[in-house]
Amino acid sequence: MPLPSSSTPAVQIQQFYDKGLAHASYAIRCGRQVAVIDPGRDPQPYYDFADEHEAEIVAVIETHPHADFVSSHLEIAQETDATIYCSKLTGARYLHKNFDDGDRLRLGNVELHAINTPGHSPDSISVLLIDELAQTRAVFTGDTLFVGDVGRPDLRENEAVGGHAREALAAQLYRSTRQKLMALPPTTRVYPAHGPGSLCGKATSPDLDSTIGKELATNYALQPMSEQEFVKVLLADQPFVPKYFGHGVQLNKLGAPNFEDSVRAVPRLNPHAALQPGVLVIDTRPAAKFRAGHLPGAINLQDGGKFETWLGSIVGPQEKFYLLADTQIQLDAVIRKTAKIGYEGNIKGALLAPSVQPATSPTVEVAAVRQHPETFTIVDIRNRTEAHGKLFPSALLIPLPELRERIREIPTDKPVLVHCAGGYRSAAGASIIQAALPGLEVLDLGEAVTEFAPANS
Structure with a gap:
C-alpha cells in the first residue's frame, strides 16, 4: 500500500x-x-x-x-x-x-x-x-x-x-x-x-x-x-x-550479480545423489519430519520467518552446504532466501528430501523434564539479552550462533535437552549437537518451552 x-x-x-x-x-x-x-x-x-x-x-x-x-x-x-x-x-x-x-x-x-x-x-x-x-x-x-x-x-x-x-x-x-x-x-x-x-x-x-x-x-x-x-x-x-x-558489507560495496541468474546457477541434484562427505546439510523441513528421518549429520534449520538470518548466523560466509526441502516450491523459496544474504554461491547442491533417511531423533517427554530436570544436561540457546530469566537453574547458556564453535563445552554424561524461547531455534540447536556428538541422546524441548516459567520469577 x-x-x-x-x-x-x-x-x-x-x-x-x-x-x-x-x-x-x-x-x-x-x-x-x-x-x-x-x-x-x-x-x-x-x-x-x-x-x-x-x-x-x-x-x-x-x-x-x-x-x-x-x-x-x-x-x-x-x-x-x-x-x-x-x-x-x-x-x-x-x-x-x-x-x-x-x-x-x-x-x-x-x-x-x-x-x-x-x-x-x-x-x-x-x-x-x-x-x-x-x-x-x-x-x-x-x-x-x-x-x-x-x-x-x-x-x-x-x-x-x-x-x-x-x-x-x-x-x-x-x-x-x-x-x-x-x-x-x-x-x-x-x-x-x-x-x-x-x-x-x-x-x-x-x-x-x-x-x-x-x-x-x-x-x-x-x-x-x-x-x-x-x-x-x-x-x-x-x-x-x-x-x-x-x-x-563487502558484497554491497562490490555490487551483487544478477539475482535470477544467481538463483538459476545453483546446482539442482537428484534426491538420491551422493553428497560429498564433510559438507554441511541444511534440512529446511519441519522439525517433526526431521525427527522422523533425516540424513546423518544434517542441521534442521526450518524454513520460517527468519530463515535467512539464522542461516547466516549458523553458517559462515566461506562454508559450502547442501540445501534440502520437501517440495520443489519450498526448495526454490529457500534458495531465494539464501540469495538475499548473498549465500547462494555457497550452495553446493539443492535437492528434495530423499525417500530413505536413516537417522532419527528422539521425542521429548515433557512430563519427565518437568518432574526431573536434573536428569538432563540442559542447554539454553537463547541470546544473552533474552536469557536474563533462566527457565532451568542449571541450564548452560550457549547462544545458537556460538553453538557449533562451543560444542565441546557440553557435558556428555547425561541426555542433553535443548531449549530456546519459542521452539524454532531449538530444532537447529539439537540437530547441531546431535551431529557433533554422535551416540549422545539429544532432545529438543521445542514449543513445549512455553509451558515453563522462568526459575527466578
Whole structure:
C-alpha cells in the first residue's frame, strides 16, 4: 500500500517491506520518474512499481553498504540505466555518483538532498525529500534512525569492514542525530530501512514509519543526555552479530550479480545423489519430519520467518552446504532466501528430501523434564539479552550462533535437552549437537518451552 506522501499530489512514496529480514526499501515517484532507496536483492518489485505507473527508474540511492541483506542497486542500474548515488566514503567499486552533504538530485518537481549521518556506519547518509516550495517533507534515514531506536554502531569493528571502534561511531551517531536529524521540522516523516526484529537495532518499534516530532517525544535515543551517556546507553545490550554481516558489507560495496541468474546457477541434484562427505546439510523441513528421518549429520534449520538470518548466523560466509526441502516450491523459496544474504554461491547442491533417511531423533517427554530436570544436561540457546530469566537453574547458556564453535563445552554424561524461547531455534540447536556428538541422546524441548516459567520469577 502507498504510504502517506507529501502534499504535492504528483509525489508518491511506496514502501516495500521484507518481513523476514525486517527490511524496508522505498520507491519515490514524481510524475514518470522513480528513485529507489536501499533496494533488496530481488529487483522485480521495483520494476513492477515503475511499470504500473508508466514511469522510469532514474536513480538508485544506497544510504550505506548494508550488512544484513544484499542490495540490487548494481543490477537495477545495469537494467534501467539508472544512476547509483552513495556517499564518497562508501568505497564503492561500482560506477556511481557521490551523494554527500550539499549534493541534490532532481526528481520531477521535487528534490532529494543528501546529508551525511555517520554513526551506524562511517559512510551512512540520510536523504531529504524537499517539495517544490522548498519544504522538507520526508527523510529516508537508512540505519541511522529507526522508529523507536537508532542503528547499532558495532558492526564495523572487524578490519575487513573498516576497523572502526564502536565508541567512536556511537559518538558520531550522537552528533548526527542531534545536529542534523533532530533539527528537521517536527512534521517531517521518517522512513527507516528497518523495522521490528532487525539485528541492526535493539529496540525497534512495530511501526514502520514515523515523524521527527514523534521520535523526539518517544525514542529513547533522542532524549536529552550527554554524549557520554548516549554512548553508554546505546552500546548496552546490543544483539549478537551474525556471521554473514561482514560478507554483506563487502558484497554491497562490490555490487551483487544478477539475482535470477544467481538463483538459476545453483546446482539442482537428484534426491538420491551422493553428497560429498564433510559438507554441511541444511534440512529446511519441519522439525517433526526431521525427527522422523533425516540424513546423518544434517542441521534442521526450518524454513520460517527468519530463515535467512539464522542461516547466516549458523553458517559462515566461506562454508559450502547442501540445501534440502520437501517440495520443489519450498526448495526454490529457500534458495531465494539464501540469495538475499548473498549465500547462494555457497550452495553446493539443492535437492528434495530423499525417500530413505536413516537417522532419527528422539521425542521429548515433557512430563519427565518437568518432574526431573536434573536428569538432563540442559542447554539454553537463547541470546544473552533474552536469557536474563533462566527457565532451568542449571541450564548452560550457549547462544545458537556460538553453538557449533562451543560444542565441546557440553557435558556428555547425561541426555542433553535443548531449549530456546519459542521452539524454532531449538530444532537447529539439537540437530547441531546431535551431529557433533554422535551416540549422545539429544532432545529438543521445542514449543513445549512455553509451558515453563522462568526459575527466578
